Amino acid sequence: MGESLADRFDLEGFSHDWHRTGAAALTALRLRDYALVISDIRLPDMTGDVLFEQLLTEQRSLPPFIFITGHGDIDTAVRLLKRGAQDYITKPFDLDALIDKIHGIVAPEDASGTGSLGCSPVMRQIEAMLPRLAASAASVLITGESGVGKERVAQALHQLTGADKPFIAVNCGALTESLLEAELFGYEKGAFTGAVRTKKGVFEQAHGGTLLLDEIGDMPLSMQVKLLRALQERCIVRVGGETPIPVDIRLVCATHQVLQEAVIRGDFREDLYYRINVVELRIPPLRERSEDILPIAQHLLAEIADASGKPPPGLTPAAEHAIKAYRWPGNIRELKNTLERASLMSDGRSISHDILFDRPAPPLSGQLDMAGSLRDYLNECERDFIVHALDGCQWQIQCCADSLGISRKNLWEKMRKLEIVKGSDAD
The missing domain is CATH 3.40.50.300 (P-loop containing nucleotide triphosphate hydrolases)
Incomplete structure (x- = not known):
């Protein structure tokens, strides 16, 4: 499996090192900085969780970790997520899906060297x-x-x-x-x-x-x-x-x-x-280039963490999905505002959906709360959307109206109708 991953990374143009044992990987991680680590849970000389815990014990600033696991090791992978790992994938896995995850975590850099504008x-x-x-x-x-x-x-x-x-x-x-x-x-x-x-x-x-x-x-x-x-x-x-x-x-x-x-x-x-x-x-706007959202979010998290002198927290899979699904009417300004708040509220290791949007993850299809009328549900969705847009624009009415594509007058009317005042919860 390692050889096939290395071959695919070469095709993608990724600069990478491949180590066959946990001991070799530990040595490499102590000597140089990496943007991402992909490790199997089961290594020839140790387990992936032992590798990860050893690095945590040394109080190193760790890069994001993606663990590869069989179905029998999922509990271990979930525990590693709680300890700060970035993500895990289960065998057998789709290589294209793994490449997408890598792009979502590591903002690609081209010859210009800017590297933080996006990959769209x-x-x-x-x-x-x-x-x-x-x-x-x-x-x-x-x-x-x-x-x-x-x-x-x-x-x-x-x-x-x-x-x-x-x-x-x-x-x-x-x-x-x-x-x-x-x-x-x-x-x-x-x-x-x-x-x-x-x-x-x-x-x-x-x-x-x-x-x-x-x-x-x-x-x-x-x-x-x-x-x-x-x-x-x-x-x-x-x-x-x-x-x-x-x-x-x-x-x-x-x-x-x-x-x-x-x-x-x-x-x-x-x-x-x-x-x-x-x-x-x-x-x-971000809604027209959704593939940029995760790389920009990771870049912003790194900036926020650097300003506080701490390692950047990871995003749980549910949080990643929510970030990509949300339309971000306030664009990068709203995204940064949301991530700054979430970074303060998180445990420092990972940001969950609940922390990111200050509410539980949405119910799965077929589990919607059917209490109330359709009008009430739509009003709540519209109110929620407008409050997030206002937060993203620091409650500047013209900025919010522009991002929503409506007039100031229309926005004020909706705020009065939906009883939106500064300090409103988005719940």
Whole structure:
């Protein structure tokens, strides 16, 4: 079996080591880091649970473990899951199913080296474009729903152009016009009340690096004129100043709006639109690329764990299924919010469905609770869906309405009808 697995891994392009004994595997795991370990429960010199327990005893930061088991060893495999193993598969098993599990656990890396954007065809295509964009000075416009990971794509592009250079991001929709001008271009001492010292704006701070103007579609028209001038002249003037200051930046803009429609409405300048949209990258929502959800979830769990200095918890099979089945209206932002909460509530080893969504796993087909009317059931489903969308958008009404594809007014009406207030349980 080991030889056939090794041959298939070679075909898939996986970098791997094959050890025939538990002792050899222990030695290798002590000497180097692995992204994943696949072990049979029954090894020539020991059992898989002894191998796993030995590593736990040494208090090592363990990679995810998948155990291969016969039907007689399922109880052992389940116990290992409770101890922190990632998953198990029973003999005989489908190799394609195992490969899918591996892709779900280990986010694939391509030549761009970003590795965290996803494995769907559309995201692989975007990653393949990044090196070409990095080699040019073209302005890039990243579009997509709120929370799809537009800033992650911008950071991936920046990593290819000079990771040692500054990467500065500013949300154009979060500041008033006067504050936005000072944030972008900086100000001189005495330029306005409270300006007790000279301050550089983000254009100067990002000099030589990348400047991300997020939600540029929310920028006021009067500021659009000033931005266009700065881009054309490649220099800025601080608020309260007179001296032009040259700036050299890679400009990346992002928006959840359809800027072509904003241009038609007169809300966005056509000349600025063509200036910032030399190349457009559209990031699809998670519901359109379900194969990306598990790799992104694993990447986020690793980030969350790294920030707390702990090994990342695994996901139980039920939790994995739920993550893939859920539509994630708030996209990656909602996914990260959910995983952060689940990581805090978990035992540190694994995250179950109940912890992930703060409710029991749904009943199996044929076990639905038939009490109540169909209308009550549908209202509860709709309420549940909207509350999760609001959580994913940090209860920002416009963000949630956009992710659900409805108007603010429609969302408010549904919230009143379903008695949704901030702090509502999703149960």
